[in-house]
Amino acid sequence: MFTTSAAPPTGAVRHGPLWTRAFHAFNLVVLVVMGASGLQIYNANPVFGGRGGITVPELFTLGGWLAGGRDWHFGFMGLYAANLGLWIGLLLRRRHRRLAAVGDVGTLRASGNPPKRRLAAHRITYTLMLIVLAFSLITGLAMYKPAQFWWLVALFSFAEGAGHDSWQVLRISHLATIPAIALLLGAHVALSWRVGGLRLLRSMFV
Numbered sequence: 438m439f440t441t442s443a444a445p446p447t448g449a450v451r452h453g454p455l456w457t458r459a460f461h462a463f464n465l466v467v468l469v470v471m472g473a474s475g476l477q478i479y480n481a482n483p484v485f486g487g488r489g490g491i492t493v494p495e496l497f498t499l500g501g502w503l504a505g506g507r508d509w510h511f512g513f514m515g516l517y518a519a520n521l522g523l524w525i526g527l528l529l530r531r532r533h534r535r536l537a538a539v540g541d542v543g544t545l546r547a548s549g550n551p552p553k554r555r556l557a558a559h560r561i562t563y564t565l566m567l568i569v570l571a572f573s574l575i576t577g578l579a580m581y582k583p584a585q586f587w588w589l590v591a592l593f594s595f596a597e598g599a600g601h602d603s604w605q606v607l608r609i610s611h612l613a614t615i616p617a618i619a620l621l622l623g624a625h626v627a628l629s630w631r632v633g634g635l636r637l638l639r640s641m642f643v
């Protein structure tokens with residue numbers, strides 16, 4: 438998904454295997470469907486301000502209304518979970534060098550070598566993204582089957598101590614994965630751009 442130390446010479450950007458590029462594009466589509474359908478669900482009863490509260494422009498939503506949004510969201514969640522599981526499994530087994538290591542934070546802070554710093558930043562961003570995606574799945578599961586995953590819901594009961602409704606905190610945590618993913622995706626694209634420009638970005642898809 439990303440190249441490493443230095444910008445490749447002009448014309449030298451390598452294309453990944455077809456299945457990697459297809460998987461990458463597919464993941465992005467699934468993520469957009471999950472995000473847009475989630476925002477449709479959100480609009481039916483905004484966390485902030487209730488039914489008359491702050492909503493998201495229709496352009497960013499999918500499904501047309503609450504039931505439509507839920508159909509898309511619940512229809513794609515299996516794919517999302519399977520993709521994420523496969524992705525994390527592959528990284529841990531075969532491509533763990535793409536994941537952040539303890540030394541990366543030190544490199545980012547202290548190294549005077551820009552390509553090394555870029556690689557460290559990229560690995561940290563990439564790893565954080567996987568963590569946020571997994572968090573989205575966990576909080577989503579807790580909301581989807583609260584009776585079966587009561588122990589997941591219970592993790593959010595810490596909010597009760599501070600006078601907040603734990604379900605509301607769970608909803609906000611799930612919703613917050615959207616801006617978090619958007620930020621990390623932005624960083625991921627910007628770093629890829631710095632390493633290999635448009636050619637590298639294109640090589641991830643075509």
Ligand code: HEM
Pocket residue numbers: 468471472474475476478479480482483484507510514515517518573574575576577578580581582608609611612614615618
């Ligand atoms: C397997 C993964 C996921 C599951 C099981 C899941 C499940 C759920 C459930 C059960 C709801 C509440 C539905 C309702 O109240 O009718 C929900 C809402 C939502 N989901 Fe997901 N979700 C998952 C992944 C995602 C992802 C990846 C995103 C974003 C990229 C996302 C964004 C949202 C948003 C924004 C809402 C509305 C939050 C609210 O207002 O309460 N979900 N999801």
